[in-house]
Amino acid sequence: MTLEELQEIAQTELEKQLGFKHQINVCVAAGCLSCQSDVVKDAIQQEVVRRGLESTTRVKGVGCLGLCTAGPLLTVDDKTLYQGVTAADASDIVEALGGRSVQRLDCSIQMPFFSRQHKIVLENCGKIDPERIEEYIATGGYLALYKALTKITPPEVIDQISKSGLRGRGGAGFPTGLKWSMVSKSLNSTKYVICNADEGDPGAFMDRSVLESDPHRVIEGMALAAYAVGANHGFIYVRAEYPLAVKRLKIAISQAEKMGLLGYNIFNTTFSFDIKIRLGAGAFVCGEETALIASIEGRRGTPRPRPPFPAEFGLWGYPTLINNVETLANVAPIIAKGGEWFAGIGTEKSKGTKVFALAGRVKNTGLIEVPMGTLLRDIVFDIGGGIPDGGKFKAVQTGGPSGGCIPEQFLDMPVDYESLAKVGSIMGSGGMIIMDQTSCMVDVAKFFMEFCMSESCGKCVPCRVGTAQMHDILCKITDGNASQSDVAMLEDLCDLVRNTSLCGLGQTSPNPILSTMRYFKDEYMAHVVDKTCPSGTCKIHSPVGGVK
C-alpha cells in the first residue's frame, strides 16, 4: 500500500457515493438490530429495487445513530432522521425521497440530544458501513497512520499524545502519553499492545458501539500505539457476549490485512504489526490489566500485585501497553489534527470528549459524546430530555460498580475526572444511569455489592470475604432486620475492603455504599430505624409503626 493507492481508494469510494442521488442509512448496531432493523433495511432495499431506483438510491447498514430508545433508526441523505421504523413504512420512505419527509416517522435532528453533542470518537458512527474498509478510508482513515509512519518518529507520536492531554477512558484516567512513554522506554525487542474491550460494567455499551460502528478506527489507533511504543503484535480482548462486535472486528482485521494496512512492512516502511482477537468469557475482573493478561495467557483471570506494571512485565513477561477501546479510538484524530487541537477541547485537566451510555429513567436513552466539563444537568435534562412519566430526578450513577450515586444538589457540576472524584464517584468507562424516586438507594447499593461479590475472583481475602459480608448486611437492611450497629459495621467494612484489597475491583467495591450513605443516609435510617422503604422497593414485613 502506498499513499497514492490509499488516496485512490478514497477517491473511488467518494465518486461512487456521489453517483447516488439518495442515501438511506439504516442503523444496524445491536440496539436497533434487536428491533429488527435488518428486516427494515431489506424491506427498503426491496422497495428501491421494485421501483427501479437502485442506480440512484443507496441503502446501507451503518453503525449506531445514538438514540437507541427510538429504534429502529435511519437517516435519509444525512438530513432526515426517522424513528421507530417498521418494514411496512418502506414504501412511504422511498416515496418521500427528495420531497417532504414522512411526518409520522420524523425525528428532529435539531433536538438537543443531537445538537449538544461533540463527536470525535463517534464521528463516523451512523455514517459509514462498518463492514467496508473503503468507506473508512474515504473519511480520511489510515492517513494518520501513513503520516506517522513516514513523517513522524515514535517519540514525536508520544509527544503529540502527551500534548493532547488524553487520559485513559477505561475508568482510572491515567495519562495516556505517560503510559506510552513507559512502554517505549523498555529496551525489550518484543512488546505487545492490547486493546481492552472487556466492557464489563453493567449499564455501559460505549465500547461495544464503537467496535460495531467503526472498528477500523480502533485498529488504526492500535497500529499507531504499536508504532509509538515499538510493538509488533497486538491483541484485542473482547467480550464473547458481543458477537456482533467480534464479527465486525474480524472482518475489519482481515480487510486491513488484505490491503497491507496490517502485517509486514506497512506503507513500505520497516514497521510490521498484526492483531489477534481473544475472546473474554464473562469475568468482570478481567478488565483489570494483570487479570486480562492472565486471561489472554489462557489462565484464570486473577490479578497480581503491581508493580511490576504491565509496561515492564506484561503479556508472557514482555512489556505491554493496555489501552481501552475509546482511548485508542481518540488516537488517530489526535495524530491527524495534532495534540493542541485535542487539548483545546474540554477542561483544564480533562481534555477532549467522553462517550456516555445514557440509560435508566431518562427519556432519551442511548449513546452520546460530549466535551469534558459539560454540566451534569445539561446531560440529564437537555440531552437526556429529563425524566419520563412526570418522575422526579433522584440520582445519577456513574462508574458502574466502582462508582457512586450523585444526588440532585450536584447537578450543576461539570463532568470531568476531578469533579466526579470530588463527589465520591468516578468517571468510569462511561455508563450513566439515571434514577428517579422509584429507586431505593440502599437497594441500588445492594445490587452493586451483589455484583462485586459474585465477580470477586477470590484471590485476596478482603475482597472475597468482605464483599460477601457487606452484601449480607445490606440484605439485612433491605429486609428490615438491621440495627444501628450493623450500619456501623458496614462503614468499618467499607474502610477495610477499600484499603486492603489487591486490585481495583475490591478497592472500589465500597464506593456505591459510601456514596449512597453520604447523600442518602436518611434512606438507610428509614430502613434501619423506621423499618420502611421510602421508595417502596424493598418489601419490609414488619409490624405497623416499626420496631425500634
Added chain:
Amino acid sequence: MDPKPAVSSAPPKQPEDRRWRMVDRAMRLYGFQPHALIETLHAVQESFGYLDMDALKYVANGLKVPLSQVYGVATFYHFFSLKPAGEHTCVVCMGTACYIGGAADIIKGVSEKYAIAPGETTRDGKLSLVVARCIGSCGLAPAVVFDNEVDGKSTQKSVLEKLGRWTNS
C-alpha cells in the same frame, strides 16, 4: 456450579463426531499451545453447547494442560456452562439499567412459574433461565434474550407470554 459435571449418564462422544473437528481446528490454529485453552473451550461450547467432562479431558490432553487447570478455567468464567442447556434459553439482563427497569421482577416471575432458579433448566428440558450481567442493550432496558433474539422494554407479563408459546402453558 455443579461440582460433578455430567459424566456417566451421557453416552461418550465418538471421536469421529464431526463437531470435534471445530475443536481440533481451534487447537491447531494456536499450535496446541497451552495459552489457547480459553479459545479452545469457546470452540467446544460453540460445537456442543456446553462443556462436559469428556470434553475437558480431551482439551487437557490436546493442549497438554493439567485437567485441574482446565476445570479451574472452565468454572472460573461465567460464559462457560458445564451443563447442557434446555431446548430454549431465556436470558434476562441484570445490568444496572435493566435492574432499575424491573429485571428482578421478570426473573421472579419466570422462576416462580417454572420452578427454576437462574442458571437452571426445567425438568422436561424445555427451558433454561439464565441471568446475564449486562448484554449492553441498556437503551432498551429491561432487555431479555429469547434464543439469541434480543427483546427490549420487557415486562414480566410480556416475557411470560413469550415463554408460554415455547412451553404451551
